[in-house]
Amino acid sequence: MSDTPDNAVRAFVEGHRATFLDDLAEWLRIPSVSADPGRAEDVRRSAGWLADKLTATGFPTVEVWETAGAPAVFAHWPSGDPGAPTVLVYGHHDVQPAAREDGWHTDPFEPVVTDGRMYARGAADDKGQVFFHTLGVRAHLAATGRTAPAVNLKLLIEGEEESGSPNFPDLVRAHADRLACDTVIVSDTGMWAADTPTVCTGMRGLTDCQIDLYGPDQDIHSGSFGGAVPNPALEAARLAAALHDDDRKVAIPGFYDGVVELTERERELFAELPFDEAGWLRTAHSHAALGEAGHTTLERIWARPTAEVNGIGGGYQGPGGKTIVPAAAQLKLSFRLVAGQDGEAVQKAVRAWVAERLPAGIRHEITFWGATRPCLTPLDHPALQSVVRAMGRAFGQRIRFTREGGSGPAADLQDVLGVPVLFLGISVPSDGWHAPNEKVELDLLMKGVETSAYLWGDLAENWRPAPTA
Amino acid sequence: MSDTPDNAVRAFVEGHRATFLDDLAEWLRIPSVSADPGRAEDVRRSAGWLADKLTATGFPTVEVWETAGAPAVFAHWPSGDPGAPTVLVYGHHDVQPAAREDGWHTDPFEPVVTDGRMYARGAADDKGQVFFHTLGVRAHLAATGRTAPAVNLKLLIEGEEESGSPNFPDLVRAHADRLACDTVIVSDTGMWAADTPTVCTGMRGLTDCQIDLYGPDQDIHSGSFGGAVPNPALEAARLAAALHDDDRKVAIPGFYDGVVELTERERELFAELPFDEAGWLRTAHSHAALGEAGHTTLERIWARPTAEVNGIGGGYQGPGGKTIVPAAAQLKLSFRLVAGQDGEAVQKAVRAWVAERLPAGIRHEITFWGATRPCLTPLDHPALQSVVRAMGRAFGQRIRFTREGGSGPAADLQDVLGVPVLFLGISVPSDGWHAPNEKVELDLLMKGVETSAYLWGDLAENWRPAPTA
The missing domain is CATH 3.30.70.360 (Alpha-Beta Plaits)
Known part of the structure; x- marks a missing residue:
């Protein structure tokens, strides 16, 4: 089914897990809080750290892009295959504010690994999910014997997402030529649950x-x-x-x-998810569900x-x-x-x-x-199908579909670059984004590495986008 | 038509006008601002000043009644006629705050008479309108040769009206026996206009x-x-x-x-008033009229x-x-x-x-x-008709009817004492209640004196209330 023997990927990932987590911990020690003017130098240091790591990973082009605010990091690794798709991975290296007195059990900027989890501000949102791509592309190369990825791989990791991305649209417009691609993969979202891996297909x-x-x-x-x-x-x-x-x-x-109304198939797929309305209401701090007649809660928050x-x-x-x-x-x-x-x-x-x-x-x-703008990728889009297959191999499970009710800067990429946006994330709702004791599940993080390792080969093999004029 | 020769009243009032105004000015110099804790002593001084003046007027019983807040003044002058009605006049001796820097052209507590007006805080609201009763009852006695008024005359002048009358209901309940009467006459309202004298028949x-x-x-x-x-x-x-x-x-x-719906007669009487909606909108600082369908603006604010x-x-x-x-x-x-x-x-x-x-x-x-509670006196009530006749003699004009859209402590008197409330006021909308440069029109003030002088005789002559059980 694929040119990548999955066992080779798993062996490589397993062999490099300890170093990978040590590196991530080092990055998480940099308190890159974009909302805090007193941390501006730390945000800059975080960008530099990531740039160095991407260079070490093998990206031939790595640049720190200045904005009117905090810097972003751009990297590019051409595939050498003239017909290969070009993929732009989006994430961010800045984090939410965090302080011990907010209710953290440990120092938010001194990562602690316990019970298979790494606790630190940014562990899931978003440094962990950006970082799994670095080991992912190395596993992809190691398992396939390639010297460059099967796709033209670009990364854009911004530094102001937690501050509302005020300079992001300008940044994307200014560098639209360098960022040109066939699809954007956003690694800044999550899955339904640890035992229910999902792909998000759109944001409102x-x-x-x-x-x-x-x-x-x-x-x-x-x-x-x-x-x-x-x-x-x-x-x-x-x-x-x-x-x-x-x-x-x-x-x-x-x-x-x-x-665009939900299709019957999409409604069925939503309905298949193990949705626990009482649990969801607790998450919503709400005491009843109420919304548009004729639609379920998931339809209301994702698709209406x-x-x-x-x-x-x-x-x-x-x-x-x-x-x-x-x-x-x-x-x-x-x-x-x-x-x-x-x-x-x-x-x-x-x-x-x-x-x-x-x-x-x-x-x-x-x-x-x-x-x-809203973004939505049709279920039959070939790039989405590649993401689903890559995740399926990593997780050994059927991949289901979600959407995201919120709205994000991904839409700017979609708009300026004119391409569909896909979402690849391994975070789970209990990871505590923006909350005390944020963590990432290490097993899921490694599944992210694996998915990334399978994805580039699958995409190159199954999708030949029409060249743009 | 009356046992009081109007000329005798007019002569007495004219002869005592200067002293009356001097006395009023002296009272207005006491800054009895009930809302200002720093003025508590002034409010107390104001009560004492009024009590002395009522004693000098001839009231055999004058008492300062303490409350949990500022004191009220009670006075009683029995008529000696066992079948005569008992009338309780209500007003207040406290005033709104006032300071030069609010836009006053003169010191608000140093009355200035100019162009037939007296400018001072409280000139119209309510010291002037309380005070006209003192000269009124003297004119009544002088013109009729009586030594006591034709009605049993009681006064209750409270000291916290401008602070929302917090202790007034308790005060009235505590002294309900002493305050017992056949009707309350509230002298704390106004007329339609200087050339359109009116009687208010109710408050919402x-x-x-x-x-x-x-x-x-x-x-x-x-x-x-x-x-x-x-x-x-x-x-x-x-x-x-x-x-x-x-x-x-x-x-x-x-x-x-x-x-209680408006009668056709009441609607006609409202409609006869020279209502200028554009002018009213200016007073309301509003840019359009809007309200219950099927009713005029006056009906909406007075009776709906x-x-x-x-x-x-x-x-x-x-x-x-x-x-x-x-x-x-x-x-x-x-x-x-x-x-x-x-x-x-x-x-x-x-x-x-x-x-x-x-x-x-x-x-x-x-x-x-x-x-x-709302209060409303029917147009055919004999006491109301006496007020209308007394005003008609003073003003030499037909008296029309208004209502008051606001709500006031008069309702407490109505409720506790179980009697109808009438309104006798000579203030006009331009008098500036609660605003800088409050004033009273001296000619209207003297019409108030005259009305008071005619009223007691007319009431005693035309109304014999059934004795209460």
């Missing part, structure tokens, strides 16, 4: 806004004037309440235009567009009562988008809907913060 | 509450969970939006139970019950966006009540309505701050 998009409503020029007495003039707090509430119909479908005309009230405010919010008609109110809304939806079209639909619903005497302003 | 009641809604136990990620769990900010908005139907009628079942959103808050309200499903949200609602509505029944209706509308997964708490 996002556009969010603030709507400011203005009524009277100042707060006025509700006894003297209430009930006879428009109230912006009430109108904000009426807008928010009108976002959904009785079936909790979004009621903004045009909102669903172009939405939403309108959410992130914040609402207006009038008096202090202790006790105050009998006023307030002068102003504010709504913060976010809309998750799915494949087929256009962020700008949604913004336009929202603007028209708001303008039409407000009564005379209420002035309004809408500010959209931007739009992140 | 009020009950207000806070509704706290709780969803997830903490703010959660709207990408991971949004669209699949209940959102308390959205549910707060849905509650607020459901307060009214499409006609902006309150949609809470049972809310209108018992409402309302549901108002005083405040709403939940989730993220800082700059920019934050993609969360918030853990909690809050609504502050106030309900204005009209005659026939029962505050406790409305509270019960609101509680039932809220409980029924919230989805599983949203926990809620409702706190009502209390309830103030």
Whole structure:
């Protein structure tokens, strides 16, 4: 089935496991917290450390790319095969803040291995998942006897993901030529569970806004004037309440235009996952499920567009009562988008809907913060099938499919580079991303190494993308 | 028509005008700001000053009544006529805060008379309107040759009205026997306009509450969970939006139970008032009128019950966006009540309505701050007709009718004493209550004196209330 004898990969990975984990621990000791200006030098040191390691791995081209903020690392290892696909691996080398007093049992920047896990900030998000590709490509070469990977392999490891990737779109646009590829593989996500390996096939998009409503020029007495003039707090509430119909479908005309509906096959695949709603509610800190009628919870969070009230405010919010008609109110809304939806079209639909619903005497302003596109790779895409096969060999199990409800910078790569985005991650929900005592399961991490080792050969063998004009 | 020759009253009032205004100015120099703990001694001094003046006026009984806060002044002058009505005049001797830097052109506690107006904090609200009764009763006696008023005259002048009358209900309950009367005359309101003298026939009641809604136990990620769990900010908005139907009628079942509807005659009387909606909107600082369908603006603010959103808050309200499903949200609602509505029944209706509308997964708490009853005196009440006749003689004009949309402590008197409340005030909207440069129109103030002088005789002559058991 493949030119890579799996046993050779396993032997190589096993033989290099100790050194690999030592190296990862060394990287994790660098507190590359991008949100902390006092750690800027550490983020820079982390980029340098990774660049050196990629050079040692064999990448002939390794560069540290400066941005207006923290630096990214780019690496390129051409395959030598002119028809081979070009793959860009995305990840990040910065980490979330962490301090002992947040509830860590050990120093977050002094990795500790215990019970088959490595505890450290960044162990799973995302240094561990970036790093498995370094041993993966070496295992691929060792097992196949190649001197260069079967695909043209590029890496882009950014340094500001945990700070919202403020400079990432500019970075990608500036280097679009160097980053040109046939697909992006994002290694910054997770799997369903340790015993249920999965591939994520898409992320939702996002556009969010603030709507400011203005009524009277100042707060006025509700006894003297209430009930006879428009109230912006009430109108904000009426807008928010009108976002959904009785079936909790979004009621903004045009909102669903172009939405790629789930196929029956996709719904079946979602339904096959061992979903424990009670457990999920605990993770959500919520006491009931509620959403669009006719859809399961997984469909709602992965594959359906939403309108959410992130914040609402207006009038008096202090202790006790105050009998006023307030002068102003504010709504913060976010809309998750799915494949087929256009962020700008949604913004336009929202603007028209708001303008039409407000009564005379209420002035309004809408500010959209931007739009992140959704991404979705069809189940029959050859590159996705290669990822599934490579994971299947590593895990010795059937690989199932998930999606991600959130939105990420992967969409910028998809947009600027014009290629599909795939997701290859081995982290599990218990890994504690952004939380105290983040860890990575070492067995899963090594499965990541193996998957990476199988993937490049499978891709080159089974996918010959049409050359771009 | 009356036993009081109007010319004799006018002559007496004119003859004592200068001294009366000097005395009022002396009282206004006492900065009796009840909201300012540093002015507590001044409020006490104000009570003492008034007590001395009432004694000098001739009241045989004058007492300073202590409360848990600032003192009130009580006075009683029996008529000697066993069948005469007993009237309790209500007003207050405390004032709103005032400082030059708020925009006053002169020292707020150094009265200045110019262009027929006296400028000072409390000139209209409420010292001027309390004080006109002192000269009024003297003019009544002088013109009729009586040694005691034609009615049993009681005064209760409280000292905490501008601080929300926190101790007033207790005070009234504690002294209910001494305060027993056939009607209360509140001199703490105003007229439509200087050239349109009016009598207010009622105030709306009020009950207000806070509704706290709780969803997830903490703010959660709207990408991971949004669209699949209940959102308390959205549910707060849905509650607020459901307060009214499409006609902006309150949609809470049972809310209108018992409402005394306006009669055709009352609607005609309202419609006769020279109402300038554009001018009213300027006063309301509002840009359009909006309210219950089928009612005019005056009907809406004076005679219709309302549901108002005083405040709403939940989730993220800082700059920019934050993609969360918030853990909690809050609504502050106030309900204005009209005659026939029962505050406790409305509270019960609101509680039932809220409980029924919230989805599983949203926990809620409702706190009502209390309830103030509405008060309304029928147009054909004999005491009201006496007020109208007395004002008509003073102003030489037809007296029209208004109501007051706000709610006040007068309702406590109505409730505890079980008698109708009438309103006799000569202030006009431009007098600047609670605002800088408060003033009273001296000609109107003297009309107040005259009205008071005519009223006691008219009441005694035309109204013989049934003795209470």
